[in-house]
Amino acid sequence: MPERDAAERACVFDEVALGYTEEQALAEAARCIQCKNPTCIEGCPVRIDIKRFIAHIQLREWAEGVAALKERNALPAVCGRVCPQEDQCEKTCVLARKGEPVAIGRLERYLGDYDLACDLEHRCKPVVGEPTGRRVAVVGSGPAGLACAGELRRLGHAVTVFESLHAPGGVLTYGIPEFRLPKQIVTAEVGVLEEMGVELVCDAVVGATYTIDELMGEEGYDAVFIGVGAGLPVFLGIPGENLNGVYSANEFLTRANLMRAYEFPMYDTPIWRGRKVAVVGGGNVAMDAARTALRLGAEEVFLAYRRTEEEMPARREEVHHAREEGVRFEMLCAPTEIRGSDGWVTGLVATRMELGEPDASGRRAPVCVLGSEFGIECDTVISAVGTRANPLLTSTAPDLELNGRGYVITGDDGSTSMPGVFAGGDIVTGSATVILAMGAGKTAALAMDDWLRSRDGVIARPDVR
Amino acid sequence: MFPITHKRVLSDSVFEMGVHAPKVARKVRAGQFLMLRTDSKGERIPLTFSDWDTTCGEVRFIVMRVGKTTHKLSHLEVGQELADLVGPLGRPTHVGGLGRVAVIGGGVGAAVAYPVARAMCEAGDEVTVVLGARNKDLLVLEDEFRALPLRELVVVTDDGSAGEKGLVTAPLKRLAEADAIDCSFAVGPAIMMKFCAQTAREHGVPCTVSLNPIMVDGTGMCGACRVSVSGKTIFGCVDGPDVDGWGVDWEQLMSRQRVYADLEREADSEYSKGCSCTL
Ligand SMILES: Cc1cc2nc3c(=O)[nH]c(=O)nc-3n(C[C@H](O)[C@H](O)[C@H](O)COP(=O)(O)OP(=O)(O)OC[C@H]3O[C@@H](n4cnc5c(N)ncnc54)[C@H](O)[C@@H]3O)c2cc1C
Ligand SMILES: Cc1cc2nc3c(=O)[nH]c(=O)nc-3n(C[C@H](O)[C@H](O)[C@H](O)COP(=O)(O)OP(=O)(O)OC[C@H]3O[C@@H](n4cnc5c(N)ncnc54)[C@H](O)[C@@H]3O)c2cc1C
Ligand code: FES
Numbered sequence A: 001m002p003e004r005d006a007a008e009r010a011c012v013f014d015e016v017a018l019g020y021t022e023e024q025a026l027a028e029a030a031r032c033i034q035c036k037n038p039t040c041i042e043g044c045p046v047r048i049d050i051k052r053f054i055a056h057i058q059l060r061e062w063a064e065g066v067a068a069l070k071e072r073n074a075l076p077a078v079c080g081r082v083c084p085q086e087d088q089c090e091k092t093c094v095l096a097r098k099g100e101p102v103a104i105g106r107l108e109r110y111l112g113d114y115d116l117a118c119d120l121e122h123r124c125k126p127v128v129g130e131p132t133g134r135r136v137a138v139v140g141s142g143p144a145g146l147a148c149a150g151e152l153r154r155l156g157h158a159v160t161v162f163e164s165l166h167a168p169g170g171v172l173t174y175g176i177p178e179f180r181l182p183k184q185i186v187t188a189e190v191g192v193l194e195e196m197g198v199e200l201v202c203d204a205v206v207g208a209t210y211t212i213d214e215l216m217g218e219e220g221y222d223a224v225f226i227g228v229g230a231g232l233p234v235f236l237g238i239p240g241e242n243l244n245g246v247y248s249a250n251e252f253l254t255r256a257n258l259m260r261a262y263e264f265p266m267y268d269t270p271i272w273r274g275r276k277v278a279v280v281g282g283g284n285v286a287m288d289a290a291r292t293a294l295r296l297g298a299e300e301v302f303l304a305y306r307r308t309e310e311e312m313p314a315r316r317e318e319v320h321h322a323r324e325e326g327v328r329f330e331m332l333c334a335p336t337e338i339r340g341s342d343g344w345v346t347g348l349v350a351t352r353m354e355l356g357e358p359d360a361s362g363r364r365a366p367v368c369v370l371g372s373e374f375g376i377e378c379d380t381v382i383s384a385v386g387t388r389a390n391p392l393l394t395s396t397a398p399d400l401e402l403n404g405r406g407y408v409i410t411g412d413d414g415s416t417s418m419p420g421v422f423a424g425g426d427i428v429t430g431s432a433t434v435i436l437a438m439g440a441g442k443t444a445a446l447a448m449d450d451w452l453r454s455r456d457g458v459i460a461r462p463d464v465r
Numbered sequence B: 001m002f003p004i005t006h007k008r009v010l011s012d013s014v015f016e017m018g019v020h021a022p023k024v025a026r027k028v029r030a031g032q033f034l035m036l037r038t039d040s041k042g043e044r045i046p047l048t049f050s051d052w053d054t055t056c057g058e059v060r061f062i063v064m065r066v067g068k069t070t071h072k073l074s075h076l077e078v079g080q081e082l083a084d085l086v087g088p089l090g091r092p093t094h095v096g097g098l099g100r101v102a103v104i105g106g107g108v109g110a111a112v113a114y115p116v117a118r119a120m121c122e123a124g125d126e127v128t129v130v131l132g133a134r135n136k137d138l139l140v141l142e143d144e145f146r147a148l149p150l151r152e153l154v155v156v157t158d159d160g161s162a163g164e165k166g167l168v169t170a171p172l173k174r175l176a177e178a179d180a181i182d183c184s185f186a187v188g189p190a191i192m193m194k195f196c197a198q199t200a201r202e203h204g205v206p207c208t209v210s211l212n213p214i215m216v217d218g219t220g221m222c223g224a225c226r227v228s229v230s231g232k233t234i235f236g237c238v239d240g241p242d243v244d245g246w247g248v249d250w251e252q253l254m255s256r257q258r259v260y261a262d263l264e265r266e267a268d269s270e271y272s273k274g275c276s277c278t279l
Helices: A022-030 A039-043 A050-058 A062-070 A076-082 A104-117 A143-154 A183-195 A212-216 A249-258 A284-295 A316-325 A434-455 B068-074 B107-122 B142-146 B169-177 B190-202 B250-257 B261-273
Strands: A135-139 A158-162 A199-201 A223-226 A246-248 A276-280 A300-304 A328-330 A333-341 A344-358 A364-368 A374-377 A380-383 A421-423 B002-009 B014-020 B033-037 B045-053 B058-064 B084-089 B100-106 B126-133 B152-157 B183-187 B207-210 B226-229 B232-235 B242-244
Touching (some): A022 A050, A022 A104, A050 A062, A062 A076, A076 A434, A135 A143, A143 A158, A143 A223, A143 A434, A183 A199, A223 A434, A246 A249, A249 A284, A284 A300, A284 A380, B045 B084, B045 B107, B058 B068, B100 B169, B100 B190, B107 B142, B107 B207, B126 B142, B142 B152, B152 B169, B190 B207, B190 B250, B226 B250
Parallel strands (some): A135 A158, A158 A199, A223 A421, A246 A380, A300 A328, B100 B126, B100 B183, B126 B152, B183 B207
Antiparallel strands (some): A344 A374, B002 B014, B014 B058, B033 B045, B033 B084, B226 B232
């Protein structure tokens, strides 16, 4: 797929991957051999009919292709960009056994973009079902909440989405940077939902402005979906982490993406632009933070990760892009202290690690090499070592059963310990992926539909389902 | 959008604003705060509720103009709108069962001290208020405080232009030495809270402070607001804003408040160029 040149792009926030042209999409689709037994579909967490949508591309039936995609995935332009296809559909593509798999993700993106380029009238919009007279509150407007809202609308329920921030999209808006997922795509997708009649209420913190009980009581909702994500940042727990210049990836990315601090002072929110930046972690979040720091003008950005590149949970494409743009990888390196003077970061003390026996996650566990401490100079440290469940909502819902780490316990259909209350996405699974969150939102929507209808003594109508 | 329903100038740089936000108004308790954005390019800033009315759905806050956002806010008038207002955030102040309590409000901290003192009075606590300001012009809400059933109201100014001349710690020390208080609550600039907590501690008097670290979301998702209290890192927005003043690492808090000082100055002077206002 064409990309912006690495040196050129490393200082701007424009999207890196440029997408296929029509010829390229046709050429790539032509590589698909339309297997009798399409194993790619087994690799997709939401079982998109990949074979069929690619067949439509081969025949230049763009709108039909979009419709096939959207049967299972409401946000193809988003997923085509951010899904880890190399671990999913493309991994199980038959061609992957001998060589390059079909670039399913890029074809998905092509169709998603095709759809977004149509005017609203010609866009592929799910048909909204007959009004059921039932109202559902969706809490959180990330992928889980958006997918749930769209599906509920299709089934004819009235839907209100409550979002605590001032803009919808969840991680798609505040976390994943513009150069990987232009915000205009998220806005357009949310626009489709609003067009379908989904009501969006921003600046509403459930757990503060409302509680779940109030939504189900005085606010008159018949059911609630909780899709609040896992947004609480984890810090390193080492000395010096409250020095100026230390950020959680969440704060750094929120300032840059949601608040557009990279356009300061046109936008009011400031951000500290370090010259030498250390990012701690090895996931997508760490890559996003590192690449954002480069674009904010850092002369040097390095990534400290305690295992090796092999174990890094980030998508290969992101690792590749980061390296190409000039991010340095400091592997087998575990920070033990952040040094500072006059309240500001001046460097990192780290220990060398080596890989030992496999741990519970199946990856070889890093163990420190005694006496291997060394110092690295830097003026900014970004901690991207994970997030946890935020107790803001759950602490005000005493009847909601949680596991030991504060995540909501659900059945396979997303039902929780509270009747009529369902949940899905990162607040159930812990940090996962966009597509899994969307899948969970959709599954819960179907279960909520059953629940609402059975309560009314009406059997679900198979024609809508 | 959130319509502005009230505005009152209290001093050269301090004003009170009322905004229609009925869903928020019905939940507010003393000591909690809101986050607002003036417009779509604006920063999210925290302000404490100074008053709220559940019948007409209005919330009020008192703002001291210190930089670009508070400056922009000072230009908005009744009939205009704020882009965003969210709340109530943070834990409410603990009131009731406190016995004899000294509430100390410094500068714009008076805006926080007022609803807190009122809630304490309503909960049956015996409240002495110490109100401090740099000078007479910066003294706010004196009349409102006088209308509360306080044991005493002590006014202090740095230059003696109103009330006693001196710092708020002097009356606090006096009250503690006379064994006239069981606990204290201080809110204002960090340096003032630091000395209040220190004075209280010297006399064994517990001192709750209402912290004001830099915030972004106000809901626990970024950690910008972290503060060390008794050796532990807490998030000011969700674990506070009230914390045990004895344990706060004040130097760290004050240093963290200044992270963006240069950028903020640049932004405000740029904005002020095209502006001839006096407030
Ligand atoms: C920087 C970053 C990069 C990532 N990159 C990828 C990637 O490339 N590919 C991929 O598949 N996954 C990626 N992920 C993971 C993916 O984004 C998440 O798994 C996914 O967004 C989870 O969706 P969600 O709907 O459960 O939660 P979220 O996206 O977190 O959305 C939750 C929403 O709920 C709101 N909310 C929270 N609390 C409340 C409340 N009390 N009241 C009202 N609203 C509330 C939040 O503000 C937020 O908008 C990335 C994550 C991050 C942080
Ligand atoms: C819980 C809490 C309650 C507060 N209550 C009040 C109140 O009732 N009345 C009042 O006048 N002020 C209050 N403040 C302070 C107020 O938020 C800041 O004065 C305001 O954000 C300054 O913004 P500015 O753009 O005008 O100034 P800037 O020039 O940007 O900043 C001036 C100083 O204000 C502080 N500040 C800047 N941005 C933020 C931010 N996003 N969050 C917190 N502090 C910041 C910094 O210490 C900075 O050095 C409160 C702060 C907190 C944390
Ligand atoms: S302001 Fe973001 S966590 Fe407190």
